[in-house]
Amino acid sequence: MNNLKLYGSLVSIILMSCTSFSVYAESVGQFKSVNGTVTIERSGKRLQAAAGTTVEAADIVITDTNSSAGITFRDNSRLSLGANSHFSINQYRFDQTTHEGRFDSTLKKGTLSMISGKLSKQSPDAITVSTPSTILAVRGTEFLVSAGE
């Protein structure tokens, strides 16, 4: 019985620390341009993006018809999305001192243009992009992706 209590309080401590962890969010980039309607899904909430809005490490960015967006990241990677796109950041870490880190993202649909920054200069496999059927390992370059037609 005592053990069960202990277990219970341990679980609640872990849950509490998880909650406070998800509240803490660091800016990993910024919208430099927004045309039309661009929505951010962040921790279950929907926000309208505007030029100057910060981007966080688990954001999903959705562009409407006739809409587009341009984003710069802390490592100077640059990314832009065309109309009707669904783009999620799965992971973004960048150490300003060593330039080590990771940038993993998914383009579920739509179009994307990307110019990789300091992350892929430091480690060739630091940046990946997934599409519904493929995964890209990006080795320091500029490229385009379209997903789902």
Place this chain on the structure above:
Amino acid sequence: MLKNLILLILMAVMMSGCVGMYCKAPVSKDTIVLLPKADGTTGKILVTEGASQVLLDSPYASARSGDAGLELVIENPADLDKKFASALAAMPPASKSYLLYFETGTDEFNEASKASVGLLLDEMRQRPHPEITVIGHTDTVGSHDDNDVLSLKRAGYVKGLLIKLGIAPEQISVAGRGERELLVPTEDGVDEQKNRRVEVNVR
């Protein structure tokens, strides 16, 4: 009879979607296109779909995922505009770096660096929502760890100067690269004035 045969052939062609070398695109596919950089060179992208892999390593090399797995083609740049114009038009401009040096033994920028600060401020006015990273660099005199500390300290000092010039603190982040990024490559322990610099990167 001949009419029927032609009809039959036409139907077969339509069903396969192929006429000679021309094949209709499969219904759903992802496309990945490698672009040349501003200097004409390219990087590389390894595209994986299940067990099949394609390495893109030349300008406009493209991997298309279709019904028959990954296909490697070379895209016609003019065709890409149609599909990617809106994404390409939204791409933010490249960042720009300005190097700042101090008069030996002082806290004052030298004359050339004062001019660079002017250019930096001009550049910031031209950009929507500009952000700055102030990056300190050292030469190879002293230990690796001490140089990390020193470079961050110098970056912090320059951040203070930029705030005095009217740049909002929240627009500025600082980094210390220590001796990792030598402008003039040297052996360890070499006093090199050109390496003791602060880089201000605007994006």
